Amino acid sequence: MTFKPGRRPKFAYNALLAASTLLSGIAFSASAEEVSLYTTREPRLIQPLLDEFTKDTGVKVTTVFVKDGLIERVKAEGDKSPADVLMTVDIGNLLDLVEAGVTQPIDSKVLREAIPENLRGADNQWYTLSLRDRVAYVAADMDLGAITYEAFADPRWKGKVCIRSGQHPYNTALIAAMIAHNGLKATEDWLRNVKDNLGRKAAGGDRDVARDILGGICDIGIANAYYVGRMKNAEPGSDAHKWGEAIKVVRPTFEKSRGTHVNISGAAVAKHAPNRDKAVQLLEYLVSDKAQSLYAKANYEYPVKAGVELDPVVASFGTLTVDTLPLTEIAKHRREASELVDRVGFNN
Amino acid sequence: MSAPSPVAPPSRLRHFLTTEAGTPWLGAALLIALVVLAPVATLIWHASSGSLEHWTHLLDHVLPRALLNTSLLLAGVAVLVTALGVGAAWLITAYQFPGRSFLSWALLLPLAVPTYIVAFAYLDILHPIGPVQTFIRDLLGYTSPREFRLPDLRSLPGAIVLLGFVLYPYVYLSTRIMFATQAASLLEAARVLGESGRGVFFRVALPMARPAIAIGVSLALLEALNDIGASEFLGVQTLTVSVYTTWVTRNDLAGAAQIALAMLAMVAMLVLLERRGRKRQRYASNLRARPVQPRQLQGVPALLASLLGWAPVVIGFIAPAIYLGSETINHLAIAGSVSDQLLASAANTLKVALLATFFTVLCGLVVAWAARAVRHSDHPPLARICARIASCGYAIPGTVLAIGLLTPLIAFDSLLSTNWSRLSSADPSLWLMGSVGALVVAYVIRFLAISVGGLESGLARIPPSLEQAARLLGESPAGTLRRVHLPLLRPAIGAAGLLVFVDAMKELPATLLLRPAGFETLATWLYAEAARGTYEEGAVAALAIVLAGLLPVVLLARSQLKPVY
Numbered sequence: 007m008t009f010k011p012g013r014r015p016k017f018a019y020n021a022l023l024a025a026s027t028l029l030s031g032i033a034f035s036a037s038a039e040e041v042s043l044y045t046t047r048e049p050r051l052i053q054p055l056l057d058e059f060t061k062d063t064g065v066k067v068t069t070v071f072v073k074d075g076l077i078e079r080v081k082a083e084g085d086k087s088p089a090d091v092l093m094t095v096d097i098g099n100l101l102d103l104v105e106a107g108v109t110q111p112i113d114s115k116v117l118r119e120a121i122p123e124n125l126r127g128a129d130n131q132w133y134t135l136s137l138r139d140r141v142a143y144v145a146a147d148m149d150l151g152a153i154t155y156e157a158f159a160d161p162r163w164k165g166k167v168c169i170r171s172g173q174h175p176y177n178t179a180l181i182a183a184m185i186a187h188n189g190l191k192a193t194e195d196w197l198r199n200v201k202d203n204l205g206r207k208a209a210g211g212d213r214d215v216a217r218d219i220l221g222g223i224c225d226i227g228i229a230n231a232y233y234v235g236r237m238k239n240a241e242p243g244s245d246a247h248k249w250g251e252a253i254k255v256v257r258p259t260f261e262k263s264r265g266t267h268v269n270i271s272g273a274a275v276a277k278h279a280p281n282r283d284k285a286v287q288l289l290e291y292l293v294s295d296k297a298q299s300l301y302a303k304a305n306y307e308y309p310v311k312a313g314v315e316l317d318p319v320v321a322s323f324g325t326l327t328v329d330t331l332p333l334t335e336i337a338k339h340r341r342e343a344s345e346l347v348d349r350v351g352f353n354n
Numbered sequence: 355m356s357a358p359s360p361v362a363p364p365s366r367l368r369h370f371l372t373t374e375a376g377t378p379w380l381g382a383a384l385l386i387a388l389v390v391l392a393p394v395a396t397l398i399w400h401a402s403s404g405s406l407e408h409w410t411h412l413l414d415h416v417l418p419r420a421l422l423n424t425s426l427l428l429a430g431v432a433v434l435v436t437a438l439g440v441g442a443a444w445l446i447t448a449y450q451f452p453g454r455s456f457l458s459w460a461l462l463l464p465l466a467v468p469t470y471i472v473a474f475a476y477l478d479i480l481h482p483i484g485p486v487q488t489f490i491r492d493l494l495g496y497t498s499p500r501e502f503r504l505p506d507l508r509s510l511p512g513a514i515v516l517l518g519f520v521l522y523p524y525v526y527l528s529t530r531i532m533f534a535t536q537a538a539s540l541l542e543a544a545r546v547l548g549e550s551g552r553g554v555f556f557r558v559a560l561p562m563a564r565p566a567i568a569i570g571v572s573l574a575l576l577e578a579l580n581d582i583g584a585s586e587f588l589g590v591q592t593l594t595v596s597v598y599t600t601w602v603t604r605n606d607l608a609g610a611a612q613i614a615l616a617m618l619a620m621v622a623m624l625v626l627l628e629r630r631g632r633k634r635q636r637y638a639s640n641l642r643a644r645p646v647q648p649r650q651l652q653g654v655p656a657l658l659a660s661l662l663g664w665a666p667v668v669i670g671f672i673a674p675a676i677y678l679g680s681e682t683i684n685h686l687a688i689a690g691s692v693s694d695q696l697l698a699s700a701a702n703t704l705k706v707a708l709l710a711t712f713f714t715v716l717c718g719l720v721v722a723w724a725a726r727a728v729r730h731s732d733h734p735p736l737a738r739i740c741a742r743i744a745s746c747g748y749a750i751p752g753t754v755l756a757i758g759l760l761t762p763l764i765a766f767d768s769l770l771s772t773n774w775s776r777l778s779s780a781d782p783s784l785w786l787m788g789s790v791g792a793l794v795v796a797y798v799i800r801f802l803a804i805s806v807g808g809l810e811s812g813l814a815r816i817p818p819s820l821e822q823a824a825r826l827l828g829e830s831p832a833g834t835l836r837r838v839h840l841p842l843l844r845p846a847i848g849a850a851g852l853l854v855f856v857d858a859m860k861e862l863p864a865t866l867l868l869r870p871a872g873f874e875t876l877a878t879w880l881y882a883e884a885a886r887g888t889y890e891e892g893a894v895a896a897l898a899i900v901l902a903g904l905l906p907v908v909l910l911a912r913s914q915l916k917p918v919y
Contacts, residue, residue, distance in 0.1 A: 048882045071882060075757060075867050078607065082760040086768060171589075173599045207508045209589030210477075221482035222499035223506065241688050344604050348415040353591055 041284040043069045045093040046076050047271060052093075054304050059291050065284050080108045085278045090285040093273040095138070096175040098182075100272045101337040104131045109274035112286050120293035120311045124332050125270065134270040134333075135292050136301045137308035139326055140180050141266065143168075143215050143227045143234070143253045150226075155184065155258045155267070158228070159199030167203040168215045168227035172352035173344060176212070176230060179269050181346060182339035186331055187262045190342060197350045208353050213237065213249065220252035230269075231255060235306025235319045255323045265329030271307070380737055383724035386717050387743040390799050393758025394618070394746060400757070401611035412600070412609060417616070420596040424620070427514060427585075427592060428575050434518030435574045438666050439525025440567060444555055445663050447533040450648040451656040457663045458530070459911030464670030465523045465853075466903030468860035468877070470583020471896045472520045473513075475674035477587060480507050508589040516588070517578050519670040524577070525570030527849075527910075532566035533559060535815075538646045551649075569807060572624055576748050576803070579621065582863055593617045594751045607757065614754040618746070625745065675900060681893035692894065695879065700898055703875040706790055707858035710797035714854045715847060717744070717798060718805025723835060726813050744806050747799035752863030756796060759868065763792050790873070796864045801857050805850040812846025813839065852906040859903055876902070 043049070049056070049069035056067045072079055076094065080087055080103075092109065094100050103109050104127065111130040118126075125134035144150050158167060170177065184193045201208075205224035215227035216237060237250025257266045273292070275285045291297055298309040302316050308326055309316075347353065446458045464472075478484050482499035496502040506512075544558045560567075585592045593613060601610035651659055686692070721744045725737040747755065816839060824834045840847075862877040869878065880895035 050882065070870075071878075072867065075601070075753070075760075078757055078760060079867065084768075086771075171586075171599075206506045207589030209508050210587065217481065217483070222503060223482060244684075244688060341604060345411055345415070348411065351415075351419065353589065354419055 039064060040066045040068060041281050041288055042088045042090045043067055043093060043288070044072055044076060044080065044089040044091070044276070045069060046072060046099060047093060047095045051305060052301075055292060055297050055300050058296065058300065059288060063287065063291070065287065067288070077102060077106045077108065080276065081106060087276060087278050088280060089276040090279040090281045091273055091288055092276050093135075093271070095269070095271045096179060097270050097272070097333045098175060098179060098337050098340045100132045100270070100274065101334065103274055104129075108277050110277045110279070110282075112275050112282075112289075114286055114290055116290040117293060120298075122310070122312075125310055127274075132272055132274045133289060133293070134272045134310045136271045136298075136305070136310055137268045137326075137328070138176075138271065139231045139257065139266050139268045139308060139328075140176060140228060141231045141234075141323070142256045142258050143219060143229050144256050145219050145225045146252055146254050148225060150256055153256055153258045154261050155180070156188075156196060156261050157258075158203065158226075159196045161199075161203075163203045163226060165203065165205050166225040167200060168205055168218045168224035169200075169208055170210055170212060170214070170229070171208050172197075172347035172350075176269060177228075178340055178343040178347065179336055180228070180267050181343035182336045183260070183267050183329065183331055185339040185342055185346075186335045187260050190346070193343075194346055194350065197346060197352060201350060201352050213246070216249035216253045217245075220249055228258075231257075231308075231320065231323060232306040234323075235317050238319045239306070239317075257323060257326065259327065260329060263329050263331060265327045265331075267329050268308070268326075270310075270333065377728070379720060379724035379727050380740070383721045383737060383740040383744070386721055386802075387740040389795070390744050390747050390802065392762045393750065393755050393799065396758040396762060397611045397614055397750075397754065400607050401615055403608055409609070409612060412596075412613065416596050416600070417613070420591055420593045420613075423510060423591050424579065424593045426510060427517070427590065428578060430511070430514035431517050431521060431578045432571050432575055434514060435522040435525045436567060436571055438518065438522035439527075439570055439574075440529050440560070440563070442522070442526050442663060442666060443529035443533055443563075444559065445659055446530060446648075447646050448551070448555070448559075448648055449651050449659055451651045451659045451663075453660055454648070454663075457660075457667070459908065460667045460671075461526050461663070462523045462907050462911045463667055463672075463904070464520045465856055466900050466907050467520055467671055467674055468583070468862075468899065469517060469520055469577070469581040470587065470862065471678075471880075471899065472516055472670070472674050473584035473587040474892075474896070475677045476516060477507060479673060479677050480504070508587075510590050513584060513588045513590045517581070517584060519666055521574040521577055522666055522670070524574040525567060528566040528570040528573075529563050532563045534645050538644050541646055565811075568627075569811065572627075573804070573807070575624060576621065579617065579624075580748070580751050582751065582753070593620075597751055597754055601753070601757070610754060610757075614751065618750065621746075625742070629742075675897075678893045678897040678900065682897050685891055685894055689891075693891075695874065696876075696895060696898065699874040699876045699879040699895070700902070702873055703859055703877070703899075703902070706793050706797070706875060707855050709790065709794045710801065710858040711851050711855045713794060714798045714801050714858075715805045715809075715851045717802055718809050718850060719843075719847070721802070721806050722809035722813055723839075725810065727831060741806055741810065745803035748801065748803035750800070752796075752800065752861060752865075753867065755800060756864040756867035759792070759796055759799070759864075763795065763868075790870065792868045792870075793865060796868050797858050797861060800861065800864065801854045804853050804857065808846050808850035808853070809843065812843050816842050849910060852910040855906050856903045860899060 043056070045052075049071050056069070060066055070089075076092065076099070080089055080092065083089070092103055094103065109131045111127075113130060117133050121134055125137075126132065142150075142153055157163075172178070172181070181193060181197065184196065188196070206218065210218075212229035212233050215224075215229045216233070218224050219227060234250060234253065234255050237246045240246035240250060259266055273289055275282060275289070279285050293311055295311065295314060298311045298314045301307050302309045302314055302320070306317050306320050308320070442461050446454060446461070480486055482503050487499065487504055490504070491497070491499070491502055494502060507516075540562070541554055541558055544554045549557065579592075580594065581592075582594045582598055585595050586598075593616070597610045597613045597617070600606050600613060721741050725741050728737045750758070820838055820842075821834055824838050825831070829837065859875075860877060861875075862881060865875055865878050866881065869875070874882070876895050876899045880892050880899065883892035883895060
């Protein structure tokens with residue numbers, strides 16, 4: 007290939023054009039009637055709520071599902087980040103967002119009135135949108151009225167317990183809460199005994215607990231309650247429905263507080279949000295009665311706003327007594343909990 | 355052909371460019387190597403910014419177990435893929451039995467099934483309430499899984515077996531090509547000299563095929579090392595899983611980067627081992643190799659050969675495919691249709707995979723050619739080092755590669771965007787179109803090893819005398835590449851391109867992090883469905899991935915059936 011002097015600049019210019027369009031990594035949201043949502047939660051789970059929001063306000067919501075690395079991504083994007091609202095399903099992740107400095111405080115009377123004080127940031131940087139209780143899945147034909155989290159270490163459950171990876175945020179939150187209640191040493195003993203009681207490796211998802219109970223691998227397990235709502239309401243004849251029918255839910259409590267451990271799904275407004283007002287509008291919409299009842303009916307979660315009607319399956323689990331431990335305490339012990347899981351070799 | 359035009363008195367630049375034949379190529383190869391190094395450099399930077407206390411905890415509680423698990427997994431997978439791949443390749447090469455030609459390409463089918471899908475499928479197939487155990491219970495007269503249950507698949511041996519049956523095609527492919535191009539005369543000479551069939555295999559064919567086996571095994575092991583989905587589903591705490599959880603649950607990027615660097619060290623050893631093994635062999639032959647004549651089998655041996663040959667295909671492809679197919683049918687019967695999102699994801703996947711394949715093969719050609727072109731100049735080691743560096747990306751777990759890429763990519767992009775707005779008043783929404791670029795860069799870095807390796811061994815099979823003859827007849831170095839090497843490289847380019855395409859369609863971890871807003875590939879859509887817990891819908895995406903991955907596999911298989919050179 008010969009380079010003729012006259013041709014070269016054009017080739018280079020075209021190459022630069024191609025290269026620049028190819029190597030761009032960011033989508034810009036320039037429209038004023040749009041709000042951009044970065045979430046660690048599968049966006050289709052809240053798509054009904056977002057659709058309702060668009061219908062009622064005319065504001066379109068663009069969602070980016072970032073399962074891991076939300077903080078890294080937003081930080082790397084810096085002040086050019088198009089993210090308006092950051093949503094996550096774990097109190098630890100939410101507080102990490104605040105700590106990483108990628109959120110901003112917002113002042114909203116609507117949010118303050120809808121959300122109890124212990125479920126939102128004192129600095130107005132984070133807000134709970136729904137509650138997710140971690141409960142016991144029990145074989146449907148088993149006679150078990152009540153159980154404590156501590157009782158899972160009991161030898162009577164040897165070889166009968168199923169649970170997902172100990173490192174999963176849902177479980178480290180529970181272990182952190184246990185540490186906050188009972189101290190590190192007692193929790194370590196508890197965790198070792200639970201590991202001895204496992205019927206199979208700590209792996210898979212929460213729904214696999216139901217499947218494995220049906221499969222006879224275990225009789226009892228720990229998982230999130232909203233899956234049960236989904237399973238029992240699934241199409242009859244589908245796998246999900248079969249698994250749902252094989253179990254029933256018993257809400258465990260901590261010995262000390264007699265409350266059930268909950269985690270949250272929550273959100274914050276991004277620090278460099280280009281559409282700040284729309285972001286606040288979205289958050290306020292999500293705690294409205296309409297949206298909260300969608301959370302309850304469509305996702306089978308527990309609404310954070312009091313007085314919202316529950317899905318009948320969820321209501322059948324009985325009343326939820328939320329553990330009085332402040333959520334920030336859980337976040338504090340998170341790191342210890344994760345290290346404890348490694349020390350005990352829970353996943354091995 | 356006209357006489358070559360006389361060369362005008364050269365300017366210094368032209369003299370440099372034409373006599374230092376490889377230098378522009380070397381420059382391009384260096385650039386590519388630097389791009390591949392960028393995420394590694396960022397990783398090192400992240401790792402060194404972490405505190406030592408993370409490291410002590412990891413050293414005490416996480417690393418030993420993870421290292422042991424990973425080493426055992428790799429050892430087990432290596433043994434299994436070698437046995438399966440080489441055995442299958444030899445079976446097809448040396449023996450003729452009914453269904454052999456069909457089987458010879460069918461053996462490649464597991465390439466279309468990603469490791470996470472095969473794990474997800476078998477967890478269901480072999481579950482106590484799944485079809486296999488239900489059948490066994492019916493046979494034995496038990497009614498409930500609580501009375502009789504097989505051991506759980508979620509274990510290290512389970513992972514080894516699953517990964518082995520889905521990764522053996524790497525070894526099968528390279529070994530089959532090697533067996534097919536070996537001079538049949540050598541094997542026939544061995545037979546004439548009284549060596550038994552077994553002896554011919556172990557003493558002649560196998561040693562000659564060692565370079566091909568080494569390449570295939572190293573590719574399979576790199577794939578196993580990189581896998582996160584299967585290890586996570588099956589509960590095996592490998593190094594990759596540890597990187598992932600260290601980063602995700604402890605938000606400890608520095609710690610994750612540190613483990614990742616340790617993994618890279620392991621990989622470097624693997625690659626060194628493979629290269630050392632290859633160096634010993636001479637594989638350029640001036641003889642036009644004719645394929646080995648297969649021996650006809652009859653009756654029971656033929657049946658046995660068939661069964662043995664089909665077993666890996668059934669386990670690695672047919673069983674999961676049937677499972678995914680039946681789940682899809684069930685889902686469609688209940689839900690009635692395929693969602694628009696699935697179709698959009700499929701289109702996106704094709705777009706990204708095609709772009710990535712084009713650039714990966716192009717870069718691979720540049721790097722491989724650079725090594726060859728500067729072979730006689732003052733700095734061949736530099737070009738070889740470029741080739742080794744370019745192959746690094748394959749070893750980096752997708753997630754960690756993605757983190758390593760975030761910072762450089764966004765820096766580059768902000769640099770471009772500030773300058774672009776000076777050049778034109780184009781609407782910023784133009785960037786939406788190009789934002790697939792981040793994914794393409796990640797894919798190129800990840801899969802460059804495939805094209806570099808394939809093209810290097812393709813180039814190595816071309817004897818130097820051809821090139822020398824062309825140069826002697828007055829062709830320029832670039833012309834030699836275009837008119838002599840490229841046509842001969844077509845099979846290698848085709849094979850590399852197809853492997854990259856299939857891998858790009860299956861890629862998951864890096865895509866999850868780097869994709870632009872609202873952009874789903876089939877893999878990320880499947881993952882999201884699994885995260886949502888709707889395995890039935892996930893099976894549809896999984897089946898789509900497998901079906902899409904079939905076409906390149908079939909094309910690849912058909913191109914191998916023709917006698918090679």
